[in-house]
Amino acid sequence: MPIIYLSPSTQENNMYVTGTGSEEYWMNRLADAMIPYLNSCGIRYTRNTPDMTAGSSIRQANQGWYDFYLALHSNAAAESNYGNVRGIIAFYYPSSTQGQRAAQIFVNNLRGIYPLPNKVVTRATTSLGEVRDSKFPAVLLELGYHDNVEDAQWIENNLTEIARNLVLSLTDYFGIPFIWPVDPWEGTVHAGGGTLNLRSRPSLSAPVIASIPDGAEVRIYGRYEDWYVVRYGDYVGYASAQFIR
Secondary structure, eight states: OOEEEEEEOOOTTOBOTTSSOBHHHHHHHHHHHHHHHHHHTTOEEEEOOTTSOHHHHHHHHHTSOOSEEEEEEEEOOOGGGTTOOOOEEEEEOTTOHHHHHHHHHHHHHHTTTSSOGGGEEEEEOSSOHHHHSOSSOEEEEEEEETTSHHHHHHHHHOHHHHHHHHHHHHHHHHTOOOOOOOOOEEEEBOOTTSEEEEESSSSTTSOEEEEEETTOEEEEEEEETTEEEEEETTEEEEEEGGGBO
């Protein structure tokens, strides 16, 4: 199953024009809202912490192995144009084919929920460290302008919808089903004395991630057709629902 590095902004001094909090606060709220969807879709994640910086987030990610690096930010216009700019930008590194592909997927989906779809664009950059210095395909999203009242309110009032949209884009990028979250529950494997295969995709031909012994407890995050998304120890994948009670 895919694993991402999730990096909400650590810029605590970038205050929203609405007076409700900082860029760090709202991007972490957005990351919080993404977690149930990441779990239900079987996307594992490591997340930075507010006491980190963009630089330390990059270094932490580069010490591990991830399929994707996603940075969550909100933007601000130049002082001379403060409050007058709106829009969403998905930044990617120019030579990263997968980063560009992911950026376009994010843009295509965000256009469906942002009030000004023609202002949702991709942009190549070599100046942003979180896309330039990541060892992995990366996108930095500037999800509106926090110095603009309409954009700030759009973020604040639509966290769940934005979170759902971002995870939908990740499932599109990874080629896995989007699964609506449910309250997780515990299940027990009933494999007739054998083992139950945990797979990377909801298919009997998909690679096996782990073998779960009969009687083992698993945590279930969602269902897709005849498959559950489950966690067994450190493993997350798809298991046949008929063998779990």
